[in-house]
Amino acid sequence: MRDDVVKALLEKVISSINYVDEDMTQSYIKYFQAIARYKYDNYQQYSAGLRFIETLAIWLEQFDSVDKKIALDFIMKRVVYISSSEINLIAESCFIDKLQYILIKITATQLDIPEYKLKYIEKSDEYKILKRQSLFCGLSDGARLDMFRRANTGILTHEQIYLTYELSEQRISKMKDELIEDLNIRFDLKLEPDSSEAKFKTLFLIDDFSASGTSYLKLSSSGQLKGKIAGLYEDLFGEKTKIQSAFDKDNLKIYIILYICSTQAKETIESNFEKLFQLYGHKPDLIIMHELDDKYKINADEDIFNICKKDKYYDRELIEDKHTKTNIQLGFSECALPLILEHNTPNNSVPLLWTYDYSEIFTGLFPRIPRHRVL
Structure with a gap:
């Protein structure tokens, strides 16, 4: 997908978010374009042809209108990406x-x-x-x-x-x-x-x-x-x-x-x-x-904490198995991390970030490749 088309796609999604004006939209766009070139486009588990900007647009569209701004700011301010x-x-x-x-x-x-x-x-x-x-x-x-x-x-x-x-x-x-x-x-x-x-x-x-x-x-x-x-x-x-x-x-x-x-x-x-x-x-x-x-962990007083706990963004049947053994809406062992490793997102991070791209309920911004997968 051409860069101008991708930019237009993300711009359309962000500008539709409540309480986001034109100046804020352009500020978001500039930031995410820069960080995508510097780091996020190199995430190794993106599907062929996909990169960060278009994935961000698709990811944001999954949220209810009241949650989109919180999710957007979470990616901008809290995500830790280690290249x-x-x-x-x-x-x-x-x-x-x-x-x-x-x-x-x-x-x-x-x-x-x-x-x-x-x-x-x-x-x-x-x-x-x-x-x-x-x-x-x-x-x-x-x-x-x-x-x-x-x-x-x-x-x-x-x-x-x-x-x-x-x-x-x-x-x-x-x-x-x-x-x-x-x-x-x-x-x-x-x-x-x-x-x-x-x-x-x-x-x-x-x-x-x-x-x-x-x-x-x-x-x-x-x-x-x-x-x-x-x-x-x-x-x-x-x-x-x-x-x-x-x-x-x-x-x-x-x-x-x-x-x-x-x-x-x-x-x-x-x-x-x-x-x-x-x-x-x-x-x-x-x-x-x-x-x-x-201080890196997502705390209960953060708005994104409550979004992580919503069932509509959590593919329980796909994520929970004999290895996790329990609810991991806050990541495995409730680590509640906003962490991305370039080669693969750890399951200790919140599934909001990494839910597998073959989920029919919700897919993450940095989809994870599981170590154990039942075909």
């Missing part, structure tokens, strides 16, 4: 900005010197060895470890960066052999396979985003720990498995690195750390690159 370039920037800067200082702090303690002696620490064999004894694994494909790896070429080796934390026994064995070989060649350590120095001492588990935290660590109704971190801890500290041979369990430090995380997710994850400690005598640290605090 791929922004996530990539966090992935690329993650080690330099955060993770290397964790290793520097550990090394400073080992050397019994102040942490501010950065150049001395970075040049020390102790720091270089510890850096090589560190393993970096993705908790999902959203971790952007391809970007992370390229940004740290010459700083970290490819053999210590893996796309998944679910490592096979064969892979673990190869990783350990590569670690020993590298340390022996670079530092002439002559390590034996059973030596504690021939094992990984720090494990960084990396992911891009968490809104609820339940996929990482949660307590089930039966009192059992579930989630990715719980499963990994069972492999590392439970009954003897092959994976344990590659880690110095007595001195191992584990860090969960989240590029973007809500305060709700942070509290959910950290609330179960003590349970991990009770079970395994060990608990990780959570490192957040950018925290979305509660």
Whole structure:
């Protein structure tokens, strides 16, 4: 569709909204055209031939006249859109900005010197060895470890960066052999396979985003720990498995690195750390690159809150399933986020934004591709 036709379509819809005059209409148009070019047109789940402006016009037409102005201002003032370039920037800067200082702090303690002696620490064999004894694994494909790896070429080796934390026994064995070989060649350590120095001492588990935290660590109704971190801890500290041979369990430090995380997710994850400690005598640290605090959430005193709760804009039969288990008019786990990720809108955001484009009741402005879909 031609740009002038698209503009005219949106202009017609906005100008028909109550209490919106010509000047306000043009102000809206200019803003949305600019933000569409800068970000929104790059949303990866739009259907072929559709972009933001025409999708906005179609989306607005679904609302009652009294709700259109509220919905329009919600998109203009409250939506948080995180582009791929922004996530990539966090992935690329993650080690330099955060993770290397964790290793520097550990090394400073080992050397019994102040942490501010950065150049001395970075040049020390102790720091270089510890850096090589560190393993970096993705908790999902959203971790952007391809970007992370390229940004740290010459700083970290490819053999210590893996796309998944679910490592096979064969892979673990190869990783350990590569670690020993590298340390022996670079530092002439002559390590034996059973030596504690021939094992990984720090494990960084990396992911891009968490809104609820339940996929990482949660307590089930039966009192059992579930989630990715719980499963990994069972492999590392439970009954003897092959994976344990590659880690110095007595001195191992584990860090969960989240590029973007809500305060709700942070509290959910950290609330179960003590349970991990009770079970395994060990608990990780959570490192957040950018925290979305509660000011981002849609609150009950906002007009858009009541619109989100209206059944006419909520395709209950399509959205609610065995995975959501309950009403999610405010998003999964009632996160109530106005958040868009360029590759796909999380279901923790309000469905008003992401309802699937094959819904016959209401479709979202940034339709989501579900992980689980029954055909």
